[in-house]
Each structure stands twice: as structure tokens, then as C-alpha cells.
Amino acid sequence: MTGKWIVKRMMMGMIVLIIVSFFSFWMLDRAPGNLAAAYYGGNAQTLNASEIERINETFGLDRSIKERYGAWLYELANGNMGYSLKEGRPVLEVLGEKVPNTLVLVLTSLMLIIALSLPLGLIAGLNKDSLISKLVSYAGVLMSSIPAFWLGLVLIWIFSLQLGLLPSSGIKRIGGTGYGDRFVHLVMPVTVLVISHVGLYARFLQESIIAESEKYYVLVALANGVGRKIIKRGMLKNALSPYISYFATTIPSFFGGTVIIESLFSYGGLGQLLVNAVSSKDFPLLMGGVMTMGIFVVVTLFIADCILYAVNPRLRREGAR
């Protein structure tokens, strides 16, 4: 039955990806102006009618959207995402350069967020009236009220411009190699992502532990002389699954956040590529980027679901039905 559940989840992911791709394709198709104009940018006015027609024919723009979307899907299935209009290189090649950077950024931040928010939330939730509990409550609200990109701006101002300690942008120094250099460039983007998320997650865990500790079964177990340690363990297990599902629901917006952070720090990853593709109207690249990010989100959600499934026996029973 676990197998059945996994297949079901995967189907769900596929549906999401197809809807995302169709939506984007359709919206880009609705875009005013034609592809020929986008391709030639500022020189578009110099094109005459027959030239536009020739370009349209070459790119298959005279076909219906159904045909074109079908062709795009078919090519995608064969590992071809088309060619970037601006760079003329295969989209896949461009993505291959940028995606690893984003993965490094996202994975580092996510791991730090989990590593910080879990203990903070736990301690704050278990000691309800302690100083740290109050701190988590207040800091959580405060941190989620700071616009992430503005925090980044201020950090750049302080650490790059005033103190000259950290680089303000990029992935590495020009011609720079070595992990130390890369690490230094990661510090600020990761810090911003962690600060703007950690409070939220810690606070959520804290609240769900407090809510759990007020439940009837805890009282009954206490009255029956069950050891506090055992109760605590049970409580934590129950409070963990809302935390994980909260994590899962915020993953899409987390990826959205990286788009903004990447463009702020000129961190050459997927997010910056997306924003650039939008402003240069590079539609094949945009489609490729959107799909890649969609795949990331779907995969991360799938992993979160699997953890949830392992932690929560109720889900397992439901899945059996």
C-alpha cells in the first residue's frame, strides 16, 4: 500500500507540472506582440511583413497553440527545452550552469533553517513561560515582518559597504576558485533566507507543542502517573507532523523568495535567470526555468510528504484505503 501511495503522490506531481507548463505556455502565448519582435528586440521595427512571416514560419508560430504545446511537451520528454532567444544556446545548457548554484543556496538555507528552528521551537514550546519562549514569539513576528530583500540591502550596506567584510554580489570572485571564496559569497544570501524564515517555523513549532500540551490525553497520562519523559516524547511526535506539513506548504513561497534574494545578490542561479528572462522576454528560457523550479517544488514536497507519511501512522492507514 505504501507503493500505491507513492504512485498516487507522483501522479499528483505530474499533474501539477503539466498544469504549470500549460498555464505558462498559454499566458506567454497571450502576450501582446509577436515572437519575431521579441527575437529582434529594438530592431523589430525594421522587419517587413514577409520577414516576420518567414520568422513565424521558422519557429512554427503560425501553428495553433495546441500543436505548439504538444510539440513542446514532446521535445521536453526527449530532453530538449529549446533554445534561448537571447543567447542562442540550448536552454538546457543555460540551466545546467545556473541550477547547481541555486541548489547549493537552497539546500544550505533549508538545512540551517531546520537546524535552528527545531531546537528553538522545541525549547520554547516545552518551557511555555520562559524567557526564550517569549523571545521566540516576539522575534518570530518581527522577523516575518521584515521584507527579505530589504534586509539583504541593509546587510550589504553594513557588511560590504561600511565594514568591507563580505562581497555584495556574485557567486565567486572573477577568476576565483576554491571553496572558501564560494563560501564567503554564500554567507549573506543564506543569512537573509534563514533570518526571514527561521522565526516563522520556530514559532509554528512552539505553538503546536503548546497546543498539544493542553490536550486531554496529556492531562490523563499525567494523572495516571505516566513519566514526564514518555509524555514529552509522545507530545513531540504529535507536534512534529503539523510542523512538517507547515514546512511543506511554505516550500513554494520559499522558492519564490529565493528568486528575489538571488536577483538582489546577483547570485547567478535559477531565480536570477527567471527574472532576467522575464525582462528580456526570452520565452523558451522562461518556460525552461519555470519548469525546473516547478520540478524542484514538486520533488521537495514529495520528500516532505514521505517524511510525514513515515512519522504519522494515521496517514498510513488512510493511504491504505
Place this chain on the structure above:
Amino acid sequence: MRPYKTKLICWIFLLVIVLLTLFSAYITPYESNTMNMDAVYEAPSQSHWFGTDHLGRDVLTRLLAGGKVTLIVAALSTILSLFLGLIYGGISGYFGGRIDSLLMRLLEVFLTIPSLLIILVFQAFMQGSVWSILLIIGLTSWYTTARIVRTEFLKLSQLEFVQVAKMIGTPVWKILVSHLLRNSMEAVFVVTLFNFAGAIFIEVSLSFLGIGVSPAVPSWGNMLFHAQSDFITGAWWVGIFPGLLIMFTVLSINIIGSSTFRTKRG
């Protein structure tokens, strides 16, 4: 400080901000778009409290005028998302059964799509218009509202007074509005508040990226669009003040939202 006092302060702060921004044109002696090349990057002083930006425009004036755009965009898009959420969640929660499970599956799919992606694609060709950004924020932020309305409606539909109302033939719209909707007001209010804060964030972030409100219209996000180079020039006031204002506004909304949520839970 007692919770209700904090909440009151937040409400007053928000009210002041809203009034100041709405009537900004009558308050400040400067024009928000008038450039003054003789007064570029002037530090905060008596005549320019928050300094001037790279085109010599008064930062405080632009903050107030920009707040109007940002807050109106956020408010209208929140209202749009509230309506969509009420309708979607209402249908799902009231009818229940297969319609409900179908709609909820679909919602799960929507929730998985990073809304920023949709907004990016949309803005790729609708660049600049205040209306387009308002529309797209509204269209991508109703999911939580729908979820909460649905849960509340489902819960309330089970209750006796609703069952009785159905039995004695109360018209459907009356059940929906005066029984179901009225009793889920508080939960809807909280989620709408959080949506409002979220909408401010989205507008600000998009305009900062240069794909939001067009640069000609001042907005809190637009003011920060240039901030990176302003910081380099040493004009910290251009970047710091809008950010602080955004932060305090969103902070008060969040405090009101979470304290309402807590008093409700008891």
C-alpha cells in the same frame, strides 16, 4: 504590555499611516514626482526630513505618495482574493461530498505552484500597469482563505442550528450568509489580515525587482528599486526609511492578526 494595549497601538499606527498616505498630496509641501537637480542626495535636514533621492525628490513625500499606491494595491487585491476564497471555499464547504473533494484536490495543485512564478510569467507581458499587478496578486493569494472558509463551513454545517435551518426551508443564500458566513467571520478576518500583509510584501518585492508597478508611479517597492546604488553613493536614507515603514506597517498587521487569533483560541 497588555495584549489589548499593543493591539490598540497597532491599530492607531495603521490608521495614521492610512490617513497620511491617503491625504499625502495635501500634507507635504513637495510634489512626489518633481525633480530638483540642485538638491540631489541631500541628507535628512529641516527642509527634507528624510532627505532627497537621486533625482532630488523629497523622500518623505514619495514615501507617503508611494504608500497610497502600495496600500491601495494591497487592499484591493486582498478584497479580490477574499471574494474568490469565499466563493471557492463556500461552495466546497457547503456542498461537501464529491464536489468538496474535487475542489480540494484542485486547490492542492494550486497551492503547489509558487505564485511568484505565475506572477513572473504574467508580468512578462503585462509590465507596469497598477491594475495588472493588483489583479495578479488577487488571483494568486486566495488559496488559504478558501481553505479556511471551507473548514469553517464544513464544521458549522454539522451543527444543529444549521441543520434545523435547512430543514425548515430557509433559503440557501440566507443560510450561507447569516449562519455560515457570519459565524466564520473571525477566522476569515484573521486570514484576510495576513493576506493583506502578504500582498504588501508581494507588491514591494516585485516593484523592487523592477517588474511590478511602473517606475513612473511611486510605490514603496519602487522607491527601493534604486536603493542599491543609493547605498553605494552613501545615501542610506533613501533605502532605510521605506524599509522601516514597510516593516512597521506589516508588523502591526501581523500583531493584530496573531493576537486576534490567540484570543479566539483562548
